[in-house]
Amino acid sequence: MRKLLHFRDFSIFKKIMAAFLAALLPLMLITWIINEQGTASIRKEISESMMNTTRFYIDSLDQEVDRICRYLPNYVMDTDLMEVATTGDVMSAYERSNMILEIQQRLHLMKDSSPFIQEARAYVPLIERTILSSGFETNVDDQEYVAMQQSANMYDQPFIYWQNRLFISMQYPVSTARAPLFIVSIELSTNKIVEKLAQITSSREGQTAMLRMDEPWSLVSGSNTGLLEAMKQLATEKQELQVQEGYETINFDGQRYLTIYHYSELWNSYLVSSVPESTILGPIQKYRIWFWCAAVLAVCIVLFFSYSLRRLIYRPLMRLIHSFRRVQQNKLEFIAIDRGEDEFGYLYHAFNNTVRSLKTLIEENYEQQIRSQRSELKRLQSQINPHFLYNCFFVLCRLIKSDHQKEKAYQFCLYIGQYFQFITRNTEDDISLSVEMEHSRTYVEMQRICYGDRIEVEFDARVPDMTVPRLILQPIIENAYVHALGNLRSQGMLRVYGEQLDDSFVLYVEDNGDGLSDAEIQQLAGRLAKPHYTFEETTGLINVHRRLQLRYGEEYGIKVSRSELGGLQVTIQLRMS
Secondary structure, eight states, X not given: OHHHXXXXXXXXXXHHHHHHHHHHHHHHHHHHHHHHHHXXXXXXXXXXXXXXXXXXXXXXXXXXXXXXXXXXXHHHTOHHHHHHHHHTTTSOHHHHHHHHHHHHHHXXXXXXXXXXXXXXXXXXXXXXXXEEXXXXXXXXXXXXXXXXXXXXXXXXXOEEEETTEEEEEEEESSOSSSOOSEEXXXXXXXXXXXXXXXXXXXXXXXXXEEEESSSSOEEESSOOHHHHHHHHHHHHHHHHTTOOXXXXXXXXXXXXXXXXXXXXXXXXXXXXXXXXXXXXXXXXXXXXXXXXXXXXXXXXXXXXXXXXXIIIIIHHHHHHHHHHHHHHTTOOOOOOOOOOSSHHHHHHHHHHHHHHHHHHHHHHHHHHHHHXXXXXXXXXXXXXXXXXXXXXXXXXXXXXXXXXXXXXXXXXXXXXXXXXHHHHXXXXXXEEHHHHHHHHHHHHHHXXXXXXXXXXXXXXOOOOSOEEESSSSHHHHHHHIIIIITTOSSOXXXXXXXXXXXXXXXXXXXXXXXXXXXXXXXXXXXXXXXXXXXXXXXXXXXXXXXXXXXXXXXXXXXXXXXXXXXXEXXXXXXXXX
């Protein structure tokens, strides 16, 4: 809820962009979801299709091997082969040759019975010959002969893998308690099996492998050894998990491969097929590329829309807002109209007309305020502070009664006359700074007679030749006597001096009073910093400050701070030009 309320404070530009993105992003998200779901659906269908193909080929191989295993005993029980294996050494050469030819014909028929049979052999130790389907060897390879002897049930484990060759063999007699009389073996063509496996992924540029799990051999329809290792690792993991078939994606060499695996109990092997996803999902990848192109285009549209919105709406609006802020800062400046007759052109014209009217009203208000302040000044000049007048007469009486202070009483009478002559005379509002300083000096001399030696005054009356508003220094000095020095129990100190800074002349009035804290000085400085047209009291420091700002500008007037003497320092900045 707080975030929603905070959103209400956003700029119009941000709100429009948020609304635009709120409409665009869901559409892009829906498109992306449709693309991904389509990809997943097609990937699933292709995976299931490859799984069915794998099942078909592995079933074909299983049936072919099962047929060979079931027909092999018919050849083993051949009477000619038994006779040669038992009495071949006592037969005549002619009889033995005729029987071998008969055996060769039957071995040839066996070889031709399946495209996966590369050669059919019969090992006869008695005559020390290995009979082939198309010829016969003169001796028996002892190592091969030993390797062809089955140590388990042929139907459970029919395959013998020896020197990168694959065999199915059967011996006679079947019992392994005694040495066999002969062995018939079928050498399977690994090339034909590999060609059969290659048909699973031939149209998809993949690789298929028959991976034996209990022996270190495999039949592979490709040459990518790195991918083969990844396939072996997958088969090992699935064997440990006892998962017989399925499909998943493996990563190899920075490329994703859709991998189908199926376990064959007959072969005790996993048939694993890996196909690059880029091959099977090629069309979908194109759609995905188009989607990202559309996304990039959408970003470009957003950027163009943002630029257009910022240039056509946001910048003119911010320009208008900045102009209103300048008006709040009392800077009544017109907007340069660089628009046509559109809405912002109308607003600019209306704003300039408003500023023009405000200037007129403010000028009239200033003129009225100046007249009011002049009237107030004349009223102050025409009135005499009763308390001050009472004090003056009281001091004068005290001086007259004293026989040895008649001269001081005379001088005090002169000071009173000069003071009230300056206050009550009706002349122009502007006087020379030297006259203002002289009047202030007269006031100080009167206070010196009243307070005696209790207050020490340092007064530097050297000032440049310039005109200033009337009564800008004497009220400040009077404020020091009334609020800081009058009730001070210790020795009072008042210092009045000036200095010239560039095109300004600055007067300083300092005292050592202890009646103001730092917080009160800061508060007084804050009141002086308020705009000059706020309505507050029109006497004292603020009256002088406002009149000076009205005369010279806002950067001039009165500032207050802590004096080096410990009391208040009043700085009066005047413009010389």
